[in-house]
Amino acid sequence: MATMLSILSLVLGLLSFQAIAVPTPFHPRDVSPALPNQRALQNEIGRSLSKKAALYFPGQPEYKNLTTRWAENISPGFFVTVEVGTEDDVATTVKFARKYNIDFLAISRGHGTTKTLSTVKNGIQINLRQLQEITVAADGKTATLGGGVYNDNVVNALHAKGKSSGSGAAGCVGLVGAGLGGGYGRYEGFYGLVLDNIIDMNVIMADGSKKFVSATSNPDLYWAMRGAGHNFGIVTKLTYRIHDEISPTWYLNTMIFKQDKIQPVFKQLNKLIANGTMPARVINYALFAFNPNISTTEPVITINIFYVGSAQDAKPYVQPFLDLKPVSTRSFTTSYPDIFYAAGTGLNDFVCQEPIGSAYLYPMGLQTYNVPVIAQLFQLYADKVKSNPDFSGSNVMLEGYSLGAVKAVDPASTAFAHRDDNILVGFLPRWTPGANLEREAEEWGTKARTLVQSGTNGRPLSAYVNYAHGDEPLEAVYGYEPWRLARLRKLKKRYDPDFKFRFYNPIR
Ligand SMILES: Cc1cc2nc3c(=O)[nH]c(=O)nc-3n(C[C@H](O)[C@H](O)[C@H](O)COP(=O)(O)OP(=O)(O)OC[C@H]3O[C@@H](n4cnc5c(N)ncnc54)[C@H](O)[C@@H]3O)c2cc1C
Known part of the structure; x- marks a missing residue:
């Protein structure tokens, strides 16, 4: 009876304020057993949230939308989603979660793949999808971005004004989620990482307080949030440096090679990367x-050469690969926003579909390719995808961005520790959901990591935080210089002593 009353009051509570979406149907069985917390949620934060906010519970279709992730095996456990409409909504929700000692996690675009995200238990999802402001300042030098913006809408909004800046390379990924850990993308040779363009941030801290963070206001947090930001607060808004577009056109040549060409192709890539000095x-x-257009039985090697400019000017960089006789080649000359689609990383392309299946990601930062080891890596990859069709959607990404503007930044000036990596290898086991292949995927990923590391001449593992699997040593993620982790730990103790932000490759 008491339970019936609790449920009734919960439902009445839900109906009693406009801001909250009415849960139809509401299945009490589906929600957390911690009913007192849910009642308090209705009574306390429901009334304090803005009119734009909404609460969603398991069993509602919108709850499912808001909790669907890119990799469905990455599964933070929530009993409610608070879709915030304002900065104050974020603060209110954090304070509530803190009062009742409930886990909470901000979600923007749901592309995070570290398995530490799955350690959220019975928590509150703080969904940032309404925070989509993109305002270009009158002087054209900065833009104000909401905490939930993503690459596609930022790139297009800036392009419409003849502007561009750092962004990730896939349209669907959260720009802030990526930027708090780095933010690699195609324009970084000119503009640096996403985080190199952050001028200031409005941040909700672990106790629900607000901080304005910039080079002169809370400078220690400004340092930490650019590289380890997921560990320190929730960004509701930031000021972003923007630039006049470099070129009206981008060129892309996509060449496909079979395995027999792997060694000459990667030797040529080494020449092009030239130890981090590529133009x-x-x-x-x-x-x-x-x-499948090339072979249904053998995986292949795709080489994309992008050029900021014309096909003619790109020729010296493309021709050495064409000379190696790819089995297929396609080229595109298009605008910067459309290059995302030309490369198959646009908002509506397959790679941006959710969920894409079950997946893990293993990052390895390199300075140069050890060509025989890369050939072995291909073999390790090919053997598995050929022998187990459940793994056939797996791939290996070998990303060589231009790094001039990244290396021009003093490495000590941000918490990002990987400025001397010239290449980012992402090994991505992807398997059919329900096939029960987690352990095999992890064994495979670990093998790939060990193999690649065997070819680095003793250079220790460098693991980009946004690709980290979640089992790497913290030094690999946040830097080997002892002062880096010492500084991060000290700041963590000061700003998050109760370890509330502990779900994204946490600084222990
Ligand atoms: C298909 C795909 C393509 C990718 N491409 C790139 C790329 O080109 N370059 C690159 O650098 N990385 C890339 N990544 C990695 C990407 O940077 C991370 O997955 C990033 O965490 C995704 O952010 P999100 O908002 O999409 O995901 P979410 O899972 O929503 O967020 C990830 C983490 O960021 C935190 N977070 C998000 N927004 C905020 C905020 N406003 N304030 C505080 N914390 C926040 C969340 O709490 C969570 O811990 C890619 C990943 C995928 C799956």
């Missing part, structure tokens, strides 16, 4: 994957 206008991106 700012050039980007290379290699991929090991199945391509």
Whole structure:
């Protein structure tokens, strides 16, 4: 009876304020057993949230939309989603979660793949999808971005004004989620990482207080949030440096090679990357994957050479690969926003579909390719995808962005520790959901990591936080110089002593 009353009061509570979406149907069985917390949620934060906010519970279709992730095996556990409409809504929700000692996690675009995200238990999702402001300042030098913006809408809004800046390379990914850990993308040879363009941030801290963070206001947090930001607060808004577009056109040549060409192709990539001195206008991106247009039985090697400018000017960088006789080649000359689609990383392309299946990601930062080891990596990849069709959607990304503007930044000036990596390898086991292959995927990923590390001449593992699997040593993620982790730990103790932000490769 008491339970019936609790449920009734919960439902009445839900109906009693406008801001909350009415849960139809509401299945009490589906929600957390911690009913007192849910009642308090209705009574306390429901009334304090703005009119734009909404609460969603398991069993509601919108709850499912808001909790669907890119990789469905990454599964933070929530009993409610608070879709915030304002900065104050974020603060209110954090204070509520804190009062009742409930886990909470901000979600923007749901592309995070670290398995530490799955350690959220019975928590509150703070969904940022309404925070979509993109305002270009009158002087054209900065833009104000909401905490939930993503690459596609930022790139297009800036392009419409003849502007561009750092962004990730896939349209669907959260710009802030990526930027708090780095933010690699095709324009970084000119503009640096996403985080190199953050001028200031409005941040909700672990106790629900607000801080304005910039080079002169809370400078220690400004340092930490650019590289380890997921550990320190929730960004509701930031000021972003923007630039006049470099070129009206971008060029892309996509060439496909079979395995027999792997060694000459990667030798040529090493020449192009030239130890991190590749010109700012050039980007290379290699991929090991199945391509049924070429072969249904053997995976192939795709080489993308991007150029900020014309096909003619790109020729010196593309021709050496064409000379190696790819089995297929396609080229595009288009605008910067459309290059995302030309490369298959646009908002509506397959890679941006959710969920894409079950997946893990293993990052390895390199300075140069050890060509025989890369050939072995291809073999390790090919053996598995050929022998187990459940893994056939797996791939290996070998990303070679231009780095001039990244290396021009003093490495000590941000918490991002990977400025001397010239290449980012992402090994992505992807498998059919329900196939029960987590352990096999992890064994495979670990093997790939060990193999690649065997070819680095003793350089220790460098693990980009936004690709981290979640089992890497913290030094690999946040830097080996002892002062880095010491500084992060000290700041963590000061700003998050109760370890509330502990779900994204946490600084222990
Ligand atoms: C298909 C795909 C393509 C990718 N491409 C790139 C790329 O080109 N370059 C690159 O650098 N990385 C890339 N990544 C990695 C990407 O940077 C991370 O997955 C990033 O965490 C995704 O952010 P999100 O908002 O989409 O995901 P979410 O899962 O919503 O967020 C990830 C983490 O960021 C935190 N977070 C998000 N928004 C905020 C905020 N406003 N304030 C505080 N914390 C916040 C969340 O709490 C969570 O811990 C890619 C990943 C995928 C799956």
